[in-house]
Amino acid sequence: MPNPPTIKEIAKRLNLAASTVSRALHDHPRIGLRTRLKVQELARELQYEPNQTAIFFQQKKTFTLGIVLPELSEAFFSAAISGIEDTANKSNYMVLLGQSHDDTEREQKILEIMKNHRVDGLLVSLAKNTVNYAHFEMLRKYNIPVVFFDRIPNMPDIHYVASNMESGTIQAVSLLLRQGHRVIGMINGPEKLIASQQRTTGYQKAIQQQRLKYDASLNVNADLTKEGTRNAMQQLLSHKRKVTAIVAFNDYVSQDAVQYAVEQGLEINKDISFVSYANLPISSYMAFPPLASVEQYPYLQGQKATEILLELLSGKLAADQYQQIVIDSRLVIAPGR
Amino acid sequence: MPNPPTIKEIAKRLNLAASTVSRALHDHPRIGLRTRLKVQELARELQYEPNQTAIFFQQKKTFTLGIVLPELSEAFFSAAISGIEDTANKSNYMVLLGQSHDDTEREQKILEIMKNHRVDGLLVSLAKNTVNYAHFEMLRKYNIPVVFFDRIPNMPDIHYVASNMESGTIQAVSLLLRQGHRVIGMINGPEKLIASQQRTTGYQKAIQQQRLKYDASLNVNADLTKEGTRNAMQQLLSHKRKVTAIVAFNDYVSQDAVQYAVEQGLEINKDISFVSYANLPISSYMAFPPLASVEQYPYLQGQKATEILLELLSGKLAADQYQQIVIDSRLVIAPGR
């Protein structure tokens, strides 16, 4: 009862060496069948369980993956983490969690702690204002592999999984164009974000496919806050051309924009229509859900990123074989529309 | 560059014993000022960092808390985990995550793995169909303290933090009564859930405070699925007395119920009104948000539960001083109503 049984304990009782017991438990071929069975039986009887901390220490490996992401309360991330967890668990890895709450400083601290905790590898989605990547460079020295997902840094020589917003954006804008919209506003995210740039590119391509002219003043960068969105809407609604449709950065932004439009007396889906990028599984309950939404496959992203990390850890992949996986986003038409 | 510096390394370079270095780094008073400074300087220079896995092993402590909960995609839990994480981090603990996805079997597996990973303690919110608690009893043998939160087992001698749904329910029903409603339906959760029972009690008390009679047929148990909710609504709407208000188990249920009512041609907030229990921070975007919602303070619950666990771990609290904290829920009127 007091102390959990150890290998030494088993060895003593059976008059064997600890090494023999260890090997027997691992079905080492050099151990005779009889002793092997004896050992395994006693181990079962004593309910022996290896002390993982000892193994971690000895093997210099913790079977732990660190996850650093901005906010679990964002549906995208809580879906992604399920993909991560499921994949990690299949390979007997556990998941250490850290939320940056979109604060770079906190992100750095978490990284520091995780490094000290000796996680085997890291899965990271950046805080939205992280522009300095020194804390990630630092990890290279410690040989801790990092795979980024979704919010990836603008940095060479990294592993990442991200969705390409371009394809989904093309589809979204094309849909609006097919529906006859000609003046389409875009509430985009922070300019430096890759995801914002991809949205811009997609928007341009879709417009130009129809031999229309791209009007940069219809593409407004906002900061994803409610206030920012409202300002962007104000700007778009006062555009000299009449905006009849909006592509919003994500569902949260979309809903804030809808709210503003309603306040301005506009009738949704008549005066103005919305498409968005899927963050919310519950948008069917919304007063005015977007016409369509670009799916970003969060679970899949988490899964792929974890798979890469695991391959890096198992040596199947060399650290400098940089994996850069892009998952095409895809437009999903809201049911019943 | 090859191996990270160790205490032994420092000791060798300074011609000291490892023990002296260790003590010097910990500002042990028995070490002279001069050597202490010398050691600390070299440590800084070499960028020495203690090998946590070695410390974990030696101290039989991992500074890791295991979190087991049903679903991070439920807003309640993603808020709770922030409370947990923040509190844990303050005391230099990290958080190991495991989602049961409301599957008892998976819950057991996670517990097993976490035990093997030697987490110092556990914070658990039960899968909704967990009725057998053997896997938790097992943890006692390993001296791993567990604090339950929100979804707590019906079991004596445990630590827990949970919100008491009764107070909020009384307030919710009272509000409806004040507004003139006399026939109030309740879509409750699974009968065996403590949270369901508390809702029932609260409902009864509020009714009886007004010298009205409790009608059990107005209190319907459902399984929280969309179908279950629709069945419950059907039952309530066909009640011989005309139901003019509904208390829904949570916001998800509420929205499903609203949807059903709308389909039946009822006008929300006129023919029928809804109050609910807060799960969704975004209900302001809903087509028909509940009139009011019972707040359950997820962040606070996570925080309190973690505080208790930390006190248990630090020995401030004995394992058998069972902490059972109940946080009163409180009705929050939706803004602008």
Add this chain to the structure above:
DNA sequence: AAATTTTGCGCAACCGTTTGCCCAGTCATT
């Protein structure tokens, strides 16, 4: 029957840190 290989197991070091105990030198007390 001798030489060789195989089989089965033990010895001991090692991973990095902490900590109880011991010891030598220094200083202060009688």
Add this chain to the structure above:
DNA sequence: AATGACTGGGCAAACGGTTGCGCAAAATTT
């Protein structure tokens, strides 16, 4: 000058498991 009390530091064990190497006995080959 002898005794005692500090001061500053070292020795070695311990935490639990793994693994390279060595060695004897058994089995096989010649």
